[in-house]
Every structure is written in structure tokens, then in C-alpha cells.
Amino acid sequence: MGETQRFQAKAWWFPALTACAALLALFSHSFDLQLVAYVAVAIQIVPIAYTSLGRGYVNTSLFRAMAFVGIADAATIFVRAKSGSNAAARIAAEIAMLVCALLVMGAIAIVARNRRGRDFWGVLADAGIVALGSWLLGWILLVQPRVDKFDGSTWQALVHNGYEPLGSVVLFLLMIVLFSDTVRTQAVWWLSGSIAFAAAGSIANALTTTGSSRNLGPSAMALNMLGYGCAYAAMLHPSMRSLTERQPVGPHRPVAGRIIIAAAALIAPIMVATATVPHGRLDLVVRMVSVAALALVVTARVVSAVRENRSAQVELLQSAHTDSLTGLPNRGRLLEHVNAALRDSWKSEAHPTLFFIDLDRFKNINDSLGHPAGDEVLCTIALRLGQIVPQRAIVARIAGDEYVVFDPASPSVDDAMSLAELLLNELHEPLSLNAGDVFVTASIGVARLDPQSHRSAELLLRHADTAMYQAKDLGRNCVALFDESMHAKVTHRLAVETALFRALERHELQMFHQPILELATGDVVGFEALMRWQQGDGTNVSPAEFIPIAEETGTIIELGAWALLESLNQLRGWIDDGICSPSASMSVNVSPRQLADPNFPAIVDEALRRSKVPADLLWLEITEGIMISEPELALASLQRLRSLGVRVALDDFGTGYSSLSLLQKFPLQRVKIDRAFVNGVADNANDRSLVRTIIAMGSSLGLDMVAEGVETMQQLRVLGELGCAKAQGYLISHPIPADAMRGTVKALERLKLSTAAPELD
Numbered sequence: 001m002g003e004t005q006r007f008q009a010k011a012w013w014f015p016a017l018t019a020c021a022a023l024l025a026l027f028s029h030s031f032d033l034q035l036v037a038y039v040a041v042a043i044q045i046v047p048i049a050y051t052s053l054g055r056g057y058v059n060t061s062l063f064r065a066m067a068f069v070g071i072a073d074a075a076t077i078f079v080r081a082k083s084g085s086n087a088a089a090r091i092a093a094e095i096a097m098l099v100c101a102l103l104v105m106g107a108i109a110i111v112a113r114n115r116r117g118r119d120f121w122g123v124l125a126d127a128g129i130v131a132l133g134s135w136l137l138g139w140i141l142l143v144q145p146r147v148d149k150f151d152g153s154t155w156q157a158l159v160h161n162g163y164e165p166l167g168s169v170v171l172f173l174l175m176i177v178l179f180s181d182t183v184r185t186q187a188v189w190w191l192s193g194s195i196a197f198a199a200a201g202s203i204a205n206a207l208t209t210t211g212s213s214r215n216l217g218p219s220a221m222a223l224n225m226l227g228y229g230c231a232y233a234a235m236l237h238p239s240m241r242s243l244t245e246r247q248p249v250g251p252h253r254p255v256a257g258r259i260i261i262a263a264a265a266l267i268a269p270i271m272v273a274t275a276t277v278p279h280g281r282l283d284l285v286v287r288m289v290s291v292a293a294l295a296l297v298v299t300a301r302v303v304s305a306v307r308e309n310r311s312a313q314v315e316l317l318q319s320a321h322t323d324s325l326t327g328l329p330n331r332g333r334l335l336e337h338v339n340a341a342l343r344d345s346w347k348s349e350a351h352p353t354l355f356f357i358d359l360d361r362f363k364n365i366n367d368s369l370g371h372p373a374g375d376e377v378l379c380t381i382a383l384r385l386g387q388i389v390p391q392r393a394i395v396a397r398i399a400g401d402e403y404v405v406f407d408p409a410s411p412s413v414d415d416a417m418s419l420a421e422l423l424l425n426e427l428h429e430p431l432s433l434n435a436g437d438v439f440v441t442a443s444i445g446v447a448r449l450d451p452q453s454h455r456s457a458e459l460l461l462r463h464a465d466t467a468m469y470q471a472k473d474l475g476r477n478c479v480a481l482f483d484e485s486m487h488a489k490v491t492h493r494l495a496v497e498t499a500l501f502r503a504l505e506r507h508e509l510q511m512f513h514q515p516i517l518e519l520a521t522g523d524v525v526g527f528e529a530l531m532r533w534q535q536g537d538g539t540n541v542s543p544a545e546f547i548p549i550a551e552e553t554g555t556i557i558e559l560g561a562w563a564l565l566e567s568l569n570q571l572r573g574w575i576d577d578g579i580c581s582p583s584a585s586m587s588v589n590v591s592p593r594q595l596a597d598p599n600f601p602a603i604v605d606e607a608l609r610r611s612k613v614p615a616d617l618l619w620l621e622i623t624e625g626i627m628i629s630e631p632e633l634a635l636a637s638l639q640r641l642r643s644l645g646v647r648v649a650l651d652d653f654g655t656g657y658s659s660l661s662l663l664q665k666f667p668l669q670r671v672k673i674d675r676a677f678v679n680g681v682a683d684n685a686n687d688r689s690l691v692r693t694i695i696a697m698g699s700s701l702g703l704d705m706v707a708e709g710v711e712t713m714q715q716l717r718v719l720g721e722l723g724c725a726k727a728q729g730y731l732i733s734h735p736i737p738a739d740a741m742r743g744t745v746k747a748l749e750r751l752k753l754s755t756a757a758p759e760l761d
């Protein structure tokens with residue numbers, strides 16, 4: 001059982017027992033019995049506070065203070081009842097009572113201090129209004145009539161009536177606790193109940209007693225006892241601990257309740273004060289001073305609200321203009337600066353210049369080291385940029401990993417470019433993070449303000465952005481300066497990108513196929529599927545242009561799935577129509593994005609099932625890029641594909657890193673030697689020896705070797721001599737539409753274009 005449940009099981013006994021004792025006090029006619037019940041309840045505080053101390057809910061000083069309060073209260077009640085006319089004993093008892101009240105106040109003050117949440121001054125003023133209002137009401141209705149009838153000295157009057165002002169102070173502190181927006185625990189509620197009962201007890205007492213007679217009436221006694229009961233429940237609750245510790249600020253509490261209470265506390269005493277006639281000078285003075293104090297606190301409340309409002313506005317404005325992670329100006333603020341420079345640009349010779357900085361492959365850092373490390377990188381870079389740029393420049397963060405440096409007065413293009421180079425070099429320095437050193441690079445686009453063409457800050461920013469993309473295209477980690485041709489390129493690219501989204505549904509895409517020949521026999525043993533795009537207006541867009549765009553935008557997933565099914569259906573048709581041999585295969589190009597898609601094997605499986613093509617007739621052509629950048633992902637994906645029974649070819653071999661180790665590490669069954677080497681195989685000795693090595697090595701690993709881009713008979717012959725098994729290229733056939741395949745295959749069969757054939761060209 002947890003602490004809280006343990007409490008809930010037992011602690012209700014205390015309020016319940018004290019409630020019984022209170023009932024006894026209320027209905028018993030024997031004053032002695034009432035007295036005994038009261039004293040018994042009050043001195044219970046000692047064992048209960050001790051238990052609380054033992055559990056660590058209260059500390060030693062709080063324990064001592066509470067024990068003192070209980071004992072002193074019990075003793076005072078006893079002395080008041082039994083001391084008769086012994087004035088000294090009575091005064092001592094009253095002083096002890098005052099000390100108790102001060103101790104209770106001190107304890108609540110500590111709690112109030114620990115629970116100061118937001119808008120503390122507002123809470124203070126509201127609590128002040130409630131306390132002063134209650135005091136004025138109490139003075140007019142309770143204290144003043146009693147003071148009137150009191151026949152002792154002023155000193156005695158003070159001691160006898162000291163509780164009411166102190167009661168208002170207690171109320172003030174309690175209101176601070178309840179109005180503040182720290183978390184309200186059970187102990188807070190029990191404590192508030194305790195104070196409320198004690199306050200009701202004092203009011204009942206004030207109403208039933210007059211003049212110097214201070215014996216508690218039965219109802220006052222009962223209420224005080226209930227106050228003790230609640231205090232005991234608070235002391236035994238684990239959340240009591242939270243009262244002596246600084247509390248976190250909780251959710252915003254609606255202020256409506258606070259305002260209603262404060263308004264009631266303001267209106268009620270003022271109505272009573274105006275409806276009743278003051279009794280003598282003292283009453284008049286007290287009323288005047290109290291009303292003046294109330295007015296002051298209300299004014300302070302208004303001032304505090306206005307201030308709070310203003311600082312909230314400033315904060316809002318600030319946060320609307322700064323990036324919350326790095327504290328740098330955000331996009332909006334940056335544009336304001338650029339626009340200001342645009343307005344003033346005619347005044348000086350200097351060209352305001354904008355540097356658009358985008359971190360290269362920042363996603364990798366987030367993915368591998370986690371987002372906190374990513375945030376750390378972004379903050380460190382923000383700091384570093386601030387240290388490098390000239391004082392007059394502004395550094396802003398406008399999105400995820402995009403920063404902008406704006407130099408309002410760059411003297412020349414050379415200066416701008418050397419600043420860009422400096423930024424590049426400094427960013428390349430290792431960043432020391434909590435997780436260790438991290439290296440990042442950036443691509444920087446530079447655009448200089450031209451008052452003739454840059455009519456808005458957005459345009460200058462867009463130009464710098466365009467130049468940054470150019471820098472990415474150039475291989476990243478470099479700088480590019482904007483010029484108009486880039487703009488045209490970007491506009492064209494955007495047009496292609498948009499048109500590509502609709503290309504499939506507009507039936508603008510078509511699959512062409514290029515036959516693959518077995519060199520030993522001259523038979524057509526397979527086809528490579530190549531996508532073609534003819535736009536509505538008749539223009540053809542080359543795959544070399546649109547495939548990378550489809551890859552970047554993600555459209556390739558949809559296009560690739562379509563291409564796969566289309567090509568497999570085509571192969572099924574050709575086999576069924578006897579156009580090609582039943583063992584002819586279909587090679588389909590797969591882009592890295594498709595390979596990284598966890599859904600891809602399912603797409604392949606579905607296409608095979610729908611086209612009823614055996615899995616071993618499908619070759620998937622992939623390039624080495626993804627195997628180098630994300631080897632684990634590539635391996636996992638290839639293994640899943642292999643388990644379906646399809647085969648995998650490494651396309652364009654020889655163009656990139658072409659690490660031979662890839663051939664061993666990944667489940668590959670075919671290597672396609674890139675056109676670049678095939679081109680020189682007949683007349684360039686270097687190319688020939690390279691192709692020889694590739695073929696020898698590939699064959700020794702049991703891989704099927706295919707040469708791409710064979711254009712001449714000499715190339716075909718040399719490839720045959722070097723042991724290359726298969727070839728494709730314009731010599732054999734261009735990629736052609738499906739309906740032309742029957743004729744092409746027939747012609748190829750007739751020609752028997754094998755390495756054994758006589759020379760044709």
C-alpha cells in the first residue's frame with residue numbers, strides 16, 4: 001500500500017473523532033465536559049505532530065511550533081475558565097494565545113512563500129483586498145461593538161481584540177496560498193479547512209461573548225475542534241511535505257473566481273460601512289483608514305494588471321520575432337531587417353548581401369544521435385555564426401536547419417564570397433556535443449541586393465535559396481552566387497515537378513523496353529524497362545531529368561510501383577504471345593527512395609502475383625549509392641526482396657565508388673558495367689583492362705555480367721572476348737515501345753547478333 005492509500009485508510013479517523021468530540025462539546029450541558037473534550041483534542045497535536053515528524057512530513061521547527069500552539073491553546077482555555085479573577089494568569093494566557101496566532105501566521109507565511117506562482121503581485125493584491133475587506137466587515141460588526149462595551153484600559157482592549165486584525169492577516173496568507181497557481185495538494189485543502197473552521201470559531205466566539213468575558217461558547221469550541229481535526233488530517237498526509245518546499249507552478253488557473261471573491265470582499269464591507277453610522281471617533285478613524293487602505297490596494301491591483309498586460313505584450317512580440325530554440329531572430333524579423341535595408345539602399349554604395357545556409361544531411365544527425373543532439377547542433381551553430389560574422393550583420397534561423405546571415409553593407413562581391421568561404425570553413429570545424437564530436441558541412445547560397453530587380457525582401461531571400469540549391473547540386477559543402485540563369489532553371493524545375501504529380505493520371509507516362517542479348521548465342525534473354533514521359537504538349541522529358549525529381553519529391557514510389565506492374569504485365573503478354581522465350585526476364589530500375597520504403601517488398605510481391613510472372617524472371621536494378629550511404633537499410637531491404645525469389649542487379653557499375661567489396665557484402669546476382677567503360681573498351685587499353693578486371697572478378701564471384709550501352713560491333717566482340725555474358729545497347733536495339741517488340745525480337749533472332757557472328761560494321 002502506498003503512502004497516500006495508507007493515509008486514506010487511517011487518517012479519516014482524526015477528523016471523524018474530533019467531529020464526535022465537537023458534537024459532544026456542542027450538545028453537552030456540562031462546561032467541564034466541554035473543557036475536557038476541548039483540551040483532549042487540542043493536546044492530541046503533540047503525538048500527531050510527532051508522527052508527522054517521524055514520517056518526514058514536517059521538520060523539527062514546525063513540529064515544535066505546532067506542539068506549542070496546541071499546548072498553549074489548551075492551557076489558555078483552561079486558565080480562562082479556571083483562573084477566576086486572577087488577572088495576571090489571564091493576561092499570561094492571552095499573551096500565549098497571541099504568540100500562538102503569530103506562530104500559525106508564520107507557518108502559513110512560509111507555505112505562501114513556497115507557493116508563489118505566476119502573477120505574484122496580482123495574487124498579493126487580491127489577497128490583500130479580501131483580507132482588508134474582511135477586516136473592515138469584522139471591525140464594524142464584531143470588534144467595534146465589543147470595544148464600545150469594554151471597560152478596561154486601552155492596553156487590555158488591545159490584547160483582548162488583537163485576534164481580529166491577526167485573523168485578517170491569516171486570511172491574507174491563506175488567500176495567497178489558494179489564489180496562486182501552484183499545484184493544490186490535499187494537505188493544502190485540509191489546512192485551508194482548518195483555518196476556515198478556526199476563523200468561524202473566532203467569529204462565533206465574538207458573537208457570543210461580550211466585554212472582558214472571553215470564555216469560549218460551545219459552538220466556538222466545536223468549530224475550533226473541527227479546525228484541529230482538519231489540521232491533523234493535513235499533518236498526516238504525505239503531501240504535507242510539499243508545504244515546506246518550493247512548489248512548481250501548475251497550469252494557468254482561471255482568474256474569474258479570484259475576481260469574484262475579491263469583488264465580494266470589496267463590495268460587502270463598503271455597503272455595510274455606508275449603511276451604518278460610525279460610533280464615535282475611534283470607529284470613524286478605523287473606517288477611514290481601512291477604506292483608504294482598501295482603495296490603495298485596489299489601485300495597486302489595477303497597476304499590477306496593467307503592468308502584467310504590458311509585459312505579456314512585450315513577451316508576445318519578442319516570441320513572435322525570435323526563434324525559440326536558438327534565440328536568434330526568426331524569418332519575420334529577418335525580413336524586416338532586409339526590407340529596411342532595401343528602403344535605404346539608394347543612400348549608399350554598399351550592397352546588402354544575404355547568405356542562405358543549409359546544413360548538409362542534418363536529418364542524419366537527428367536520426368542517428370537523436371533530436372536533443374540535433375537541437376544542440378543547431379544551437380552551437382547559431383553561436384558559431386554569431387561569432388564569425390561582422391558586427392553589422394544579422395544572423396537568423398528561418399527554419400529547421402536553415403540559417404540566414406544578412407550583411408547590410410557588404411562592400412563587394414569578393415568580400416561577400418570570402419565571407420561565405422569563411423562561414424563554410426568555420427562550420428566544417430568539429431562541434432563538441434555532449435555525445436562527442438560531430439562534423440557538419442553546409443551549402444551556402446549568396447544573393448546580393450540589386451535595387452532594380454529586388455523589390456521585396458522575400459525575393460532576395462528566394463534568390464539566395466535558389467543559389468543554395470545550386471550549391472547542393474554541385475555536391476554540397478560549397479558556395480554558389482545567385483545569377484539569373486539559376487532562376488530560370490529553378491522555375492523550369494518547379495514546372496517539371498508540378499507536371500510530374502499529374503503525369504500518371506494523365507497517362508503521359510509509358511514504359512519502353514530495351515532487349516538484352518546473350519552474347520554466346522545471340523538470343524534475346526531479357527529486357528530492361530525504361531520510363532518515358534511525353535507531356536501533353538508533346539515535349540519529351542528525359543528520365544535523367546525527371547527521375548531525380550521524382551526521387552526527391554517522393555513521387556517515385558507511386559511511379560515505380562506503376563512501372564513495375566506495367567513491365568511485368570508486358571513480359572507476361574510477350575511470353576504468352578510467344579514473342580520471347582518463357583525464360584526471358586524483365587529488369588526494372590529501382591531508385592534508392594523505393595528501396596528505403598518499408599512497403600516496397602510488398603509492392604513487388606503484389607506485382608508478381610497480379611502479373612503471374614515467376615519471381616526469378618524479375619531483376620531489380622539498383623545503384624550503389626544507397627548501399628554506401630545506408631548500408632544496413634539497403635542490406636535488410638535486399639534480403640527481404642531476395643526472400644521473395646527476385647534477383648538483384650548492380651546498375652551503372654564503375655561510375656561511383658564501385659567498391660568491389662559491395663559485391664561480396666550484398667546479395668547481388670548481376671553486375672551491369674556502365675556505358676562509360678563500354679564506350680572505350682574497343683579502343684582504349686585502360687578501359688579494356690578495367691572492364692577485364694571487373695568481368696573476371698564478377699564472374700569469379702558467380703555474378704552474371706551485363707554490358708550496357710554497346711553501340712558498335714567491335715565493342716560487342718571485345719566484350720565477348722573478355723568473357724562478358726550479356727549486353728544491351730543501341731547496336732542491338734534502342735529502347736522501344738511495347739508494340740514494336742515483336743518485330744525487333746524477330747529481327748534480332750534472324751540476325752543472331754552474337755560474338756561468333758561475322759563483323760557487321
Ligand code: C2E
Binds near residue numbers: 652708
Ligand atoms: P540506366 O538504368 O542505366 O538505363 C540505361 C540508360 O542508357 C537508358 O537511358 C538507356 O536509354 C540508355 N542507353 C541504352 N543503350 C544505350 C546506348 O547504346 N548508348 C547510349 N548513349 N545510351 C544507351 P534512359 O532511358 O534515358 O534512362 C536513364 C536512367 O534513368 C536509367 O539509367 C535509370 O537509372 C533511370 N530510369 C529510367 N527508367 C526508370 C524507371 O522506370 N525507374 C527508375 N527508378 N529509374 C529509371
Ligand code: MG
Binds near residue numbers: 651
Ligand atoms: Mg538500369
Ligand code: MG
Binds near residue numbers: 674
Ligand atoms: Mg545503367
